[in-house]
Amino acid sequence: MNHYEAISYNALNIFTGSDYKELEKLFGQYRSWTNGWKNTGKKTAKIDPEKEWKKLEEKGINLILKDDPAYPASLKETPWTPLGIYYKGALTDGAEPRTATSCMRGEPRVAIVGTRKASLRGREIAKNFAQSLNNYGINVVSGLAMGIDEAAHRGVVEAGGKTIAVLATGLDTVYPRQNANLAKKILDLGGALISEYPIEQPSYPSNFVHRNRIISGLCAGTIVIEAPEESGALTTANFALEQNREVFVVPGPINDPNYVGSNKLIKAGAALITSIDDVLDNLNIAVNKDTRVKNENLNEEEKSILNIIKEAGEPIRVDKISELSKLETYVVNRLLSFLVIKGIIKESGGKYFL
Numbered sequence: 001m002n003h004y005e006a007i008s009y010n011a012l013n014i015f016t017g018s019d020y021k022e023l024e025k026l027f028g029q030y031r032s033w034t035n036g037w038k039n040t041g042k043k044t045a046k047i048d049p050e051k052e053w054k055k056l057e058e059k060g061i062n063l064i065l066k067d068d069p070a071y072p073a074s075l076k077e078t079p080w081t082p083l084g085i086y087y088k089g090a091l092t093d094g095a096e097p098r099t100a101t102s103c104m105r106g107e108p109r110v111a112i113v114g115t116r117k118a119s120l121r122g123r124e125i126a127k128n129f130a131q132s133l134n135n136y137g138i139n140v141v142s143g144l145a146m147g148i149d150e151a152a153h154r155g156v157v158e159a160g161g162k163t164i165a166v167l168a169t170g171l172d173t174v175y176p177r178q179n180a181n182l183a184k185k186i187l188d189l190g191g192a193l194i195s196e197y198p199i200e201q202p203s204y205p206s207n208f209v210h211r212n213r214i215i216s217g218l219c220a221g222t223i224v225i226e227a228p229e230e231s232g233a234l235t236t237a238n239f240a241l242e243q244n245r246e247v248f249v250v251p252g253p254i255n256d257p258n259y260v261g262s263n264k265l266i267k268a269g270a271a272l273i274t275s276i277d278d279v280l281d282n283l284n285i286a287v288n289k290d291t292r293v294k295n296e297n298l299n300e301e302e303k304s305i306l307n308i309i310k311e312a313g314e315p316i317r318v319d320k321i322s323e324l325s326k327l328e329t330y331v332v333n334r335l336l337s338f339l340v341i342k343g344i345i346k347e348s349g350g351k352y353f354l
Contacts, residue, residue, distance in 0.1 A: 006063050008033040008041075009084050010056065011049035013198045015041040020210075023083055033065075055199060061171050062087050074109075078217040078243045082196045085214075086171050089192035090162075108285055109139040109164070111215050111240075113233040114148025114225040115258055121334075122226035122258065123151035125250060125341060129223060130155030130163070132276040132342045138285065139164060141218050143211065144179050144193075148225050148233070153182055162191040166215045168207035170199035212236040213243075220283050221246035223273070227261035234261045237270065246282055248273045276343035298344075301327065305335045306344065315351030 012033060016022045026036040041047065056063065064071050065084045072091065075081055085091075110133055112126055130140045130152040140156050142149040144165040156163040163186055167175065171193055174180040183193055196214065197207065212235045216222050222240040224247065227233040237247045247270040252259030266272050271282055279285075298306065308324050309316060322332045336352055339345045345352050 002034070005033045006065060006084075007049045007053045008037040009065060010052055010063060010198055011037050011045070011047050012041050013084065014047055014052060014201065015045045018197050018201065020080070020083070027083070052198075056086070059172055059199065060088055061199065064091070072218060074219070075214065075217045078213065080213060081217075082214060085194050085196055086198065087192050087194040088171055089187045090190055091164075091192055091194070108137070108283075109141050109219045110279065110283075111141045111219040111222040111236065112148065112152035112225065113142060113212075113215065113222060113227075113236045115228055115231050115233060116145050116147040116149075117228075117258070118147035118151065118226050119258060122148060124338065126151035126225050127155035127158075128338050128341050129225070129276060129279075131159045131161075133279075134159045134161035134163075136276070136280065136285075139191075141166065141215055143168070143208075143215055144174070144183060145232075146176055146178070150179060150182065153179075153186060156191075157182065157185045157189060160189060162189060164192045164194060164218065166211050166218070167193060167195040168197070168211040169195065169203040170197045170201050171195050172199035173203070175203065208232060209235050213239040216240035216245055217243055219245060220285075221248055221279065223248045223250070223279065224262055224265060224270070225250045226252065226258040227265070228257055229260040229264075231261050234265070237265055246271065248279055248282070250274070275340045275346075277346075280343075301325075301331070302335055302339060305332065306339065309345055309352055309354060312353075315348070315353040317351055321352070 012023060012026060026040060030036040030039055063084055063086050066081055112130055114122060114126060126148045133140050134156045139162055140152055141164045142152045144153060144167060153163050153165060165183060165186055169175050174183045212232060216236050216239040222236055222245060224233050224237050240247050249262050249265045249270045249272060251266060251272050252262055254263065273279060304325055305321060308321055318329060318332055322329045325332060340347055345354055
C-alpha cells in the first residue's frame with residue numbers, strides 16, 4: 001500500500017466528516033487520495049496529515065485501503081464498499097469465498113446480531129452459538145453493542161477464541177464504555193476491532209446503521225437472535241440479503257416482542273435454525289464431524305444430561321431424562337435446547353439422541 005495514499009485518505013476522511021459520497025466523488029475526480037488531498041483538502045482544511053497519521057500510530061491503529069491486496073475480499077464484493085478500514089489487532093488474509101455457499105478457505109466468518117435489550121435466554125443462545133462456531137474454527141463477527149452482540153463476543157472470548165468487533169466510532173473510543181474490557185480481551189486473544197471512521201470524530205446515529213453493512217459483508221452468513229420490529233439487527237439482515245449472503249434466524253414465541261422482527265424474517269424466506277448444524281450445512285462449511293468437540297465448555301448439568309443420553313443408547317424423552325437426572329423438567333428442557341444448539345445432540349419426535 002502506498003504510504004502517502006493512506007495518510008492522505010485519513011486526512012480526507014477527517015476533512016469530509018467520513019462523508020462516503022464526498023470521498024467517493026473526490027477519488028473519482030482525482031484518481032488518488034494523494035491528488036485529492038493536494039487539490040482539495042490541503043487548500044481549505046487546517047489539518048496536518050502527518051500529525052494525524054502519527055496519532056494513529058501512537059494508538060496502535062492501522063489503516064487498509066480498498067485497493068490493497070490484503071483488504072478483505074468479501075467486502076470488495078459488496079455494494080457501498082468501505083473505502084478504507086481502520087483496525088486494531090489481526091485481520092485475516094482476505095482469502096474468503098466468492099459466494100456464501102462455496103467451501104470456505106482460510107478463516108470462515110459468521111455474524112451474530114440481535115437486540116440490545118436481549119432476554120437472558122437470548123444472551124445464552126448467542127453465547128452458545130458463538131462458542132460452537134469458535135469450536136469449529138469459525139470466526140464470529142458482531143458489533144460490540146450491549147445484549148446479543150456482547151454475549152456473542154463473550155462466548156468466543158470465554159472459549160479463548162478470536163472474534164471481530166465492528167465499531168460505529170473511531171477506534172480511540174469503545175462504545176458502550178462498559179465493553180472496554182471486553183474489547184481489550186478481544187485484542188489480547190488475537191481478534192480485531194475495526195471501523196471505517198477516523199479517531200476523534202463524533203459518532204452519529206447513522207453510523208450504527210452504516211457499520212452493519214460491514215458486519216454482514218465480512219461474513220458468509222448472519223445469524224439473527226431476538227430482533228424486535230425496529231431492531232438494528234434487521235438492517236444487518238437486509239444488508240446481508242443485498243450482499244447475496246445467507247441469513248439465519250432463531251425462531252421465538254409469536255407473542256414475544258423480541259421476536260417480531262425475527263419471525264417476519266423467517267416468513268420472508270430467511271433460514272430457520274435451531275442448531276449449529278443448520279448453519280454449517282447451509283453454508284457448506286466442511287467440518288469433520290468425527291472430531292467435533294462434544295463436551296468442551298459444558299457446565300456440570302449439561303455434562304450430566306449428555307451422559308444420560310449416551311448411556312441410554314437410544315433416543316430418550318424429556319420426562320425420562322428428568323427422572324434420571326433428578327432435575328425439574330423445565331431445567332432439562334433448557335439444557336437440552338442448548339445442547340441441540342451446540343450441535344452436541346439431536347432431537348426428533350420429542351426424543352433426544354447423539
